[in-house]
Amino acid sequence: MNRNERATGPGDRLLKMRGKLDRGPVEFKSHIVQQEGEVMAIATRDVVSVPPTQSIISAVAAMTECGFRRLPVTDAGTKKIRGIVTSGDVINLMGGGDKYKLVRVRHHGNLLAAVNESVRTIMTPRPETLQKDARVIDALSLIVGKKIGGLPIVDADGVLLGIITERDVLRMLAAEHSPLAVEDVMTSSLRVIAPDSPIGTATKDMTKYRFRRLPVVSDDVLFGIVTATDIMRYLGSREVFGRLTTGNIAEVMNLPVRTLMAGSLVTTTPGTPVNEAAREMLERNIGALPVIENARLVGLVTEFDLVRAFSEE
Structure with a gap:
């Protein structure tokens, strides 16, 4: 904080x-607990991902439905990692930072038009990743050192194999x-x-x-x-659109x-x-x-x- x-x-x-x-x-x-073993042992292997061409609103809806704070963006065919979209990216888009330009400038404040753009417009490209043979200590070093909440796990070709989050690590460490x-x-x-x-x-x-x-x-x-998840859920559940009369994002952000x-x-x-x-x-x-x-x-x-x-x- x-x-x-x-x-x-x-x-x-x-x-x-x-x-x-x-x-x-x-x-x-500076010492990090010397936890040996492959990171895949505590990671989630059945990972939901979206292609870069997927619309922002459908990606956010998927995150909302699954209860995720982040979603890897991969090539549709190869499943190679291209980026990651997080709840932070969504609130940035909705008026928090530089990604709000997509709404304010390109779409003149029209939220519905903006969220139908492709997810590549707001994703973080080239995210931090871990190799499949990484140790838990490697995940800890990145999560704690760079304050990253989740890390995609990839093979040597960059193909998505899983994801590990701070919650996965906490579940393991809480036993100590x-x-x-x-x-x-x-x-x-x-x-x-x-x-x-x-x-x-x-x-x-x-x-x-x-x-x-x-x-x-x-x-x-x-x-x-x-x-941030509450705000993202507000968009992903499409409840937000029921409150729009002019379509302008200001109607929602002023609530x-x-x-x-x-x-x-x-x-x-x-x-x-x-x-x-x-x-x-x-x-x-x-x-x-x-x-x-x-x-x-x-x-x-x-x-x-x-x-x-x-x-x-």
């Missing part, structure tokens, strides 16, 4: 808890006992957003600061979390983030062991837990935080 303390408004501000939990960045040793508690690894400086802030504000912040989720807070009360909030909120506490937090995330298939103390939000612990912590133990 980015700790850059720029000037913020009421709907886009930094929540920084002082005192015992204000530890700043956690310092980890750690003496750490949530407060030792959580982020305590959080950029938060108000329930009535526009969705467009969320996409801009997520893209600019390169994180996947924003706690939704009003008067220091946590209402929920809005994630409040509370529009995206649904379901129950799962939280944890600072003293919870990291193994317990990891089990909770894996069982509930969620990527982060807000950390609550004395009925107040004091931090956020994510899958990445736990993978990094376990790998340094």
Whole structure:
């Protein structure tokens, strides 16, 4: 989570808890756990991919239906990897960053026209990959070192064979006992957003600061979390098009983030062991837990935080 303390408004501000939990960045040793064995042993082999010519909306629909945050882009015939599209690319397109030009400039704000472009227009080309004989330590080095949430696995010819994500690694590492508690690894400086802030504000912040989720807070009360996946799902389920009258993306991006909030909120506490937090995330298939103390939000612990912590133990 980015700790850059720029000037913020009421709907886009930094929540920084002082005192015992204000530890700043956690310092980890450079050693990565020496986990031997092929990465394919814990990877997903039955990988869904799309060709570069697939429309953006159909690719996003596939990600939404399957519950994925990323989708490899491969040649239709050879299955050689050409790129990857992630939930981050989607929120970038919807108003977060440079890919928004596809909507604003080429299609003059028409969202429906823009998402019928091919997925190659927003994918990340030449993504980081792993060879099929790579070790888990190699995956850890890239996931932790470059903050990459998922890595396609390829053979010597670049043909897609599988994918490994930080969740796959966490599932393996969570079996190892750690003496750490949530407060030792959580982020305590959080950029938060108000329930009535526009969705467009969320996409801009997520893209600019390169994180996947924003706690939704009003008067220091946590209402929920809005994630890049929530925003992507809004597009992929095509619910967004039911709210369009003119077709202009501004109609959607000006809606409040509370529009995206649904379901129950799962939280944890600072003293919870990291193994317990990891089990909770894996069982509930969620990527982060807000950390609550004395009925107040004091931090956020994510899958990445736990993978990094376990790998340094």
